[in-house]
Amino acid sequence: MGFLLDRKRILSHIRDDEQLGAMHQILDKVEACIKKSQPQVSYFFDPFTINTASGILQGIQEIKFLPWGGYQGAERKKLYIFPEYLEIDKREFQISLICFQGNFKFFENNHRHVLGALLASGLKRDKLGDVFVNENLVQVLADSKITGYLISNIKSIGPVPVIGEEKRIESFMLPQESLKEIRATVNSMRLDAVLSVGFFLSRTKSAELIKKGKVKLNWQSMTRVDYQINKGDILSIQGKGRIIVMEVLGTTRKDRIALKIGVYV
DSSP states (O other): OOOOOOHHHHTTTOOOHHHHHHHHHHHHHHHHHHHHTOOEEOOOBOHHHHHHHHHHHTTOTTEEEEEEOSSTTOSSBEEEEEETTSOOOGGGGOEEEEEEEOOOTTSOOOHHHHHHHHHHTTOOGGGEEEEEEOSSEEEEEEEGGGHHHHHHHOOEETTEEOEEEEEOGGGOOOOOOOEEEEEEEESSOBHHHHHHHHHTOOHHHHHHHHHTTOEEETTEEOOOTTOBOOTTOEEEETTTEEEEEEEEEEEOTTSOEEEEEEEEO
16 A cells, blocks of 8 residues: 555644645655655745644654755745655755846836736746845746746736746845835734734724635734734735734823834835
8 A cells, every 4th residue: 555644643733724735735745755765845835834844744754854945044935855865955946036027117016916917827826935026126936847837928017018037046136125114003912903004904804804814924824803913923914915013112192002014015
């Protein structure tokens, strides 16, 4: 029958369906690695999924693993799973750098617009690593198998025509991530309250999005509207971008909590 992992035991602590699906994909790679004695590479995962997977993989003695996203400090990473007797070769991660150039002088280009254009082409998010937006340059780290598809199919971002070209990954330029700072006050540090001021939504709308599973806290799906938010937490809404709670500034005279929030642009 070959080698099979006791998945029921290994995954017994995971309740989230999305995380469970990701872990099954990763364990598929582990079983293939052990059966074939060959390295296996996953698609891209967010930091929360990578951390969850790392905790699981550390308990499997037959393999080693390494997360890598194309550069030091990458947010989204692939997992390279390999037999314990082999050495690592980062070329095996199959990560390519595609650069799109266009004249964004009259269009406020941002991460959300770029990701929207990429996903609208039919790609899934797990084929894409980190995406960086400069003034007239978009850098996309992606699975090498879709390089040609990206270059052929992404002809515009918003109303701006773009030209895509594969570059040597060593030429990747890490720009400073752009944050727009806003100040706001909330009556509590509940998730729905912070989400509301950070995304300029009504409290009712925020609660609705949370309950529908559209909101992630530190890359983990969160459906509790009353979850308490802390400094450094990153909140995202599917299709609307993300924010970070940069600082809790104290309380106002009206006993509201003052926040400094960073909006990723």
